[in-house]
Amino acid sequence: MWDLIFVDPLTNVLLVFYKLLGGQTMLAVALLTLVVRLLLTPLTLSQQKSARKQQELQPQMTQLREKYKNDQQRLAVEQQKLFREAGVNPLGGCLPSLIQFPLMIALYQAIIRALAATPLELLNLPVHIYRWIPGLNLSLLVPLQSTFLGLDLALPPNAGTLFSYSLPLLVGLTTWYSQKIMTPPSADPQSQSMSQTMLLTMPLFLGMISLQYAAGLSIYFIISNLVTILQFFLFRSHYNTAPVPAAQPSAQPEPVEKPRAAEPAPKPKPAKQSGASEMVPGARVARPKLSDKR
Amino acid sequence: MRRWGVPLGLLLLLSLLLTGCSGGVRQASWPGLVVENGVVYAANVDQVIALEAASGKLLWSFPEKGNAKLGFYSKPVVAQEPHLLLVAGLGDRQLYALQLSDATTTVPGIAWTFAGAKGQYVGSGTIAGELFLIGNGDGNVYALRLTDGTLVWSFKTQDRVWATPVVVDQTVYIASLDHFLYAVNLSDGTERWHQQMNGAISSTPVVVEDSLWVGDFGDTLSQVDLQTGTVQQTFKGKNWFWATPVVSGTTLFVADVGGHVYALDTRNPQSTLWETDVNDVVRGEAVLSPDGRLLLIPGHEKGMIYALDVQTGQLRNWGVKPTNPGRLPGDLASDGERLYAMPIMIQERVQAFDLTDGTLLWNYPVPEQK
Numbered sequence: 001m002w003d004l005i006f007v008d009p010l011t012n013v014l015l016v017f018y019k020l021l022g023g024q025t026m027l028a029v030a031l032l033t034l035v036v037r038l039l040l041t042p043l044t045l046s047q048q049k050s051a052r053k054q055q056e057l058q059p060q061m062t063q064l065r066e067k068y069k070n071d072q073q074r075l076a077v078e079q080q081k082l083f084r085e086a087g088v089n090p091l092g093g094c095l096p097s098l099i100q101f102p103l104m105i106a107l108y109q110a111i112i113r114a115l116a117a118t119p120l121e122l123l124n125l126p127v128h129i130y131r132w133i134p135g136l137n138l139s140l141l142v143p144l145q146s147t148f149l150g151l152d153l154a155l156p157p158n159a160g161t162l163f164s165y166s167l168p169l170l171v172g173l174t175t176w177y178s179q180k181i182m183t184p185p186s187a188d189p190q191s192q193s194m195s196q197t198m199l200l201t202m203p204l205f206l207g208m209i210s211l212q213y214a215a216g217l218s219i220y221f222i223i224s225n226l227v228t229i230l231q232f233f234l235f236r237s238h239y240n241t242a243p244v245p246a247a248q249p250s251a252q253p254e255p256v257e258k259p260r261a262a263e264p265a266p267k268p269k270p271a272k273q274s275g276a277s278e279m280v281p282g283a284r285v286a287r288p289k290l291s292d293k294r
Numbered sequence: 295m296r297r298w299g300v301p302l303g304l305l306l307l308l309s310l311l312l313t314g315c316s317g318g319v320r321q322a323s324w325p326g327l328v329v330e331n332g333v334v335y336a337a338n339v340d341q342v343i344a345l346e347a348a349s350g351k352l353l354w355s356f357p358e359k360g361n362a363k364l365g366f367y368s369k370p371v372v373a374q375e376p377h378l379l380l381v382a383g384l385g386d387r388q389l390y391a392l393q394l395s396d397a398t399t400t401v402p403g404i405a406w407t408f409a410g411a412k413g414q415y416v417g418s419g420t421i422a423g424e425l426f427l428i429g430n431g432d433g434n435v436y437a438l439r440l441t442d443g444t445l446v447w448s449f450k451t452q453d454r455v456w457a458t459p460v461v462v463d464q465t466v467y468i469a470s471l472d473h474f475l476y477a478v479n480l481s482d483g484t485e486r487w488h489q490q491m492n493g494a495i496s497s498t499p500v501v502v503e504d505s506l507w508v509g510d511f512g513d514t515l516s517q518v519d520l521q522t523g524t525v526q527q528t529f530k531g532k533n534w535f536w537a538t539p540v541v542s543g544t545t546l547f548v549a550d551v552g553g554h555v556y557a558l559d560t561r562n563p564q565s566t567l568w569e570t571d572v573n574d575v576v577r578g579e580a581v582l583s584p585d586g587r588l589l590l591i592p593g594h595e596k597g598m599i600y601a602l603d604v605q606t607g608q609l610r611n612w613g614v615k616p617t618n619p620g621r622l623p624g625d626l627a628s629d630g631e632r633l634y635a636m637p638i639m640i641q642e643r644v645q646a647f648d649l650t651d652g653t654l655l656w657n658y659p660v661p662e663q664k
Contacts (some may be wrong), residue, residue, distance in 0.1 A: 017400065119367075119456065121418050122496075123577050126534045126551050130377040139534060140493050140512050143453065143471050154463060225573075 003128065005108030007113065010036070010129045014114045015138045022142050023141070026148040029219045037227040040100050044228075048235050053088045053183075108220060109258035116143060117154040117214045128133070146216065147190055153216035165211075172207035174225035181232050321383055323579070324624035325636045326642065333398055334634060335379055336644050337366035342381045343644075343658075344398065347629060350656030352645060354380075354401045355570025356392060360606065366403055368627065369418035373426065373440055378405055380426055387426065389415065389436075391443055406443035406651030411436060413454065417498070422461040422480055429455025435468050437483060447483030451476060458498040460506070462520060469495035479522060487523035491516060498538040498579075500546075502560050503659055507546060509535020515548055529563040531556065538579040539623070540589065542604065547589050549576040555591060557607060568607035572600045579625035581633060589614065590633060590649075592622040594596055596638055599626070601652065613652025 007291055010032065017028040037044075060082055068075035083089070131136045150161055157164035159177040183195045223262040232283035242287060305520030308525035318662075328335035333353065334345040340360030344353040352568065365385025372379055372394070379392040383405045388409045408520065413431025413525060420427050425437045425446060431454045437446045453472035460467040468476040471494040477486040484657060493512025500507050505526060507620040540547045541560075553574045558566040574593030581590045581616045588610060597620040598620030601612030620640030627634045633647045644658040 119496075120321055120323055120623065123575070127575065137512065142511055143494055145453075195552070235475065 002106075006102065007109045008128050008130070010107055011113050011125075011128055012133075012138060014110055015129070015141055015144075016136070017139055017169045018114075018144055019136075019138070021197045023145050024148075025115070025144045025146045025153050026218060026219060028144075029153070029216050030223050032111075033107065033220050033223040034227060036103065038226060040103065041231065043100055044231055044236060048182075048232065053086065057082060057086055057088065085257060104224070108217065111216055111220050112214060115142060115146060115214045116214045146214075151215055153219065154214050156212055157210070157215060157218075164215055166215075166220070167215055168207045168210035169222040171218050171225075172203040174222050174229070174292075175206050176200075176203040177230070178225040178228040182228065237272035300460065318550075322365060322414075323367040324638060325367050325643070326624055327627055327629055327634055327636055328370050328372060329629040329634060330372040332629075334644060334646075335370045335372065336380075336636060337368055337370055337381060338643050339366055341528075342366050342370060342379070342392070343459065345548050345644060345658055346398075346635075347632065347646070350644065350658045352658065353398050356390075358399060358401060363416050364413075368415045368428075369460060371421060371426070373421050376405070376441060378440065378469045380419055380428075382419070382428060384416060387411055387414060387430075389438070389443070391426075391440075393516070393534065395403070408436070408438055408443045408445070410445055410448075415511040416454070417496075418458045420459050420461060422466070425480070427459040427461070427466060429457065429459060429468065429470075431455075433470070433472070435459055435466070435478075435483075437466075437480075449476065449478050449483045449485070453494070456496045460499050460501065462501055462506075465520070467499055467506055467520075469497065469499055469539050469602060470590050471496060473510070475499070475506070475508055475518060489518060489523040491525075492528075493534070497536050500539050500541055501547065502541055502544070507539055507541075507548075507560070509539065509548060510548075511535075511538075513550065515539070515558075515563070526561050529556070529558055536577045540582060542582055542586060545580075547580060547604070549580065549591055551575050551577060553593070555589070555607065557603060557604070570602055570607040570609070572602075572609070574600070575621045575623075576596065581626045581628045584628075584630050590626055592624065592626050592635060594621055594623040597640075598650075599633070599635065599647070599652065613647060616654075 014028055014032045017031050018025060021027045021031065057061065061079065064075060064082065068078060113125060113128065116125050125142060126139065146152050146184050150182065158169060179199050183199065202205050206221055211219060297525060299585050301499065314539050325337045325339055327334055328351055329347055332347045334347050336343050336345065340362040341355045343355045345351065346353060363385045365382040366381055367384045368382040370379055370381045376636045377394045379394050380389065381392065388407055388491045390407050391405040393405040394402055410433055411430040411434065415428065415430055417429050422587055424440055426440050427435060429435045432450045433451045433455060435455055436448050439446055449468065451468065451470035451472050451474065453470050455468060456469050457469040464480045465486060466478050466480050468478065470476065472492055473494055474488050476488045478484060479486060491508065491510045491512065492514040493510040495508060495510045497509040504520050506520055507515060508518060508548060511534040513531045513533055515531060515535055516525050517527040517606045518525055531550040532554045533550040536551050537549045544560045546558045547555065551571045553576050555570045555572060559567060572591060572593055575595045576591055577594050578592035583590065587604060589604050591600045591602065593600055598615065599613060603609065603610055615628060618640055620637035622635060622637050624636045628649060631649060633649050635645050637645065641661050642657040645653040647653060648655055
């Protein structure tokens with residue numbers, strides 16, 4: 001089912017692009033990556049908008065964390081209220097990613113399948129090629145002419161073409177940079193620590209994958225990262241010309257209600273149990289980058 | 295530790311997705327074997343092994359300690375004079391000539407090696423007089439002197455050569471993934487003619503009388519004149535032709551990768567004698583039973599061996615359906631008594647069956663009892 005819905009259509013579109021572009025695998029992979037990323041642009045923009053809004057709420061969030069550091073339940077309620085009043089969906093950043101993720105995996109699988117670097121991979125290809133397109137026998141295109149500037153895109157980087165090792169390096173660099181600009185600054189030390197870890201591990205991981213798989217996959221990673229970077233800057237320049245609305249008064253947190261006399265005051269929790277409670281008020285509030293540029 | 299937990303978990307999930315959740319060793323191709331004088335020589339990925347054909351007992355392995363980086367897949371070739379076993383590594387891109395001795399349990403030494411190819415070895419080689427010919431992933435066919443491995447000539451095609459070169463008289467026929475069939479002189483490797491086919495060619499051609507039959511990825515089986523390269527007749531199948539056809543008299547049996555098996559009269563290939571769908575992917579070469587009544591076909595996806603009646607194409611009962619058959623992308627081989635297969639993705643690497651009824655005779659290695 002996965003193949004039928006996701007991988008097969010992408011594989012066949014890649015083959016069609018290959019035919020239209022005169023048998024240039026490199027260009028076909030680049031074009032397919034570009035088209036898929038452009039199709040996903042509304043989701044990417046929605047994700048970036050959501051991230052931006054959340055950044056703008058960081059000062060209020062910090063205040064809330066400080067005020068309700070001893071009442072996690074109340075903190076959650078107030079945070080939800082803040083999000084609701086500011087018109088922010090807290091899942092707005094994750095949902096587009098969740099939708100994009102399978103498509104990007106399918107794109108990756110389609111490229112690997114069409115490049116068919118090994119005999120077994122090539123044997124797996126014919127059952128996935130559409131044979132019903134009139135006047136277009138995609139089987140005749142196989143195997144794809146995968147050489148580009150002396151580099152065989154169907155093979156992993158190897159000593160035969162030393163500059164092929166530059167591809168995993170480029171994958172690592174573009175992944176690092178796209179992640180760096182896309183990761184919103186967080187006031188939460190735990191999230192910040194996780195972001196830092198991901199910022200280092202993902203480029204390394206994708207660089208390692210690129211070392212082991214067909215070089216065509218590196219092209220996909222690089223193009224994909226470049227599109228992310230481009231989209232980010234286009235989005236930022238667009239929003240820099242349109243001023244960010246000031247935080248509405250209604251979005252401000254309500255003053256902390258004093259506990260009623262009948263209710264026991266909540267016991268202060270040990271600092272280790274809560275990341276937020278470790279914070280010095282105002283000391284680690286990261287200023288949103290987008291707002292800084294205004 | 296907690297700090298690293300989430301990112302590492304995500305990376306693990308991502309790596310599983312990216313590798314297709316396959317696990318285990320990533321198999322690149324299919325291993326092949328040859329049977330000679332009661333010994334099975336099998337390319338067993340990390341080493342080449344020699345087994346007693348009657349019992350499956352291991353005689354020797356080369357190298358003694360397996361090395362998966364060597365990647366022995368290409369079907370070994372036995373040369374009689376000098377007595378060599380020629381094996382090629384897909385992984386290390388080297389060709390090894392192993393010195394066979396009469397003492398079958400002695401691990402053979404290396405007579406010579408050839409490291410001049412830049413691509414992977416997938417297909418098998420062939421012996422023509424004093425030469426050993428083999429195609430490579432770098433697009434070349436190399437002709438090496440059997441005695442010392444000296445390169446005599448090489449012939450360049452525009453894509454990978456996975457098919458075994460075929461020699462008739464003093465001409466070598468080379469099928470390439472570049473869609474062309476080439477005829478070159480055996481003595482010096484100069485080209486005599488080339489002919490464009492309908493698609494890429496990975497199937498080893500077969501010779502019937504004065505013509506060559508070759509299948510391609512354009513779903514076409516073509517009859518090509520040996521002397522001129524002219525395409526005389528064609529047969530259109532329903533999918534890629536990758537398996538080498540099997541010939542019996544003037545009847546040609548061929549399967550496409552879609553699992554359609556055709557019996558053709560070579561004098562009039564347009565009309566099929568029969569056609570059967572085994573509902574499996576077929577890549578490996580089939581084998582005829584000694585009495586010529588059954589055509590045994592390896593099914594890749596289901597790991598089954600299908601026995602078809604050569605007269606009617608109907609499926610016959612043959613062997614027992616194994617519970618975990620693995621996959622069978624490679625060629626079947628026979629010594630007239632037994633049928634040999636090399637499944638992949640299971641523990642058993644070599645299997646021998648009784649040719650007449652399909653009884654499993656032995657497995658190598660013997661599977662562990664649960």
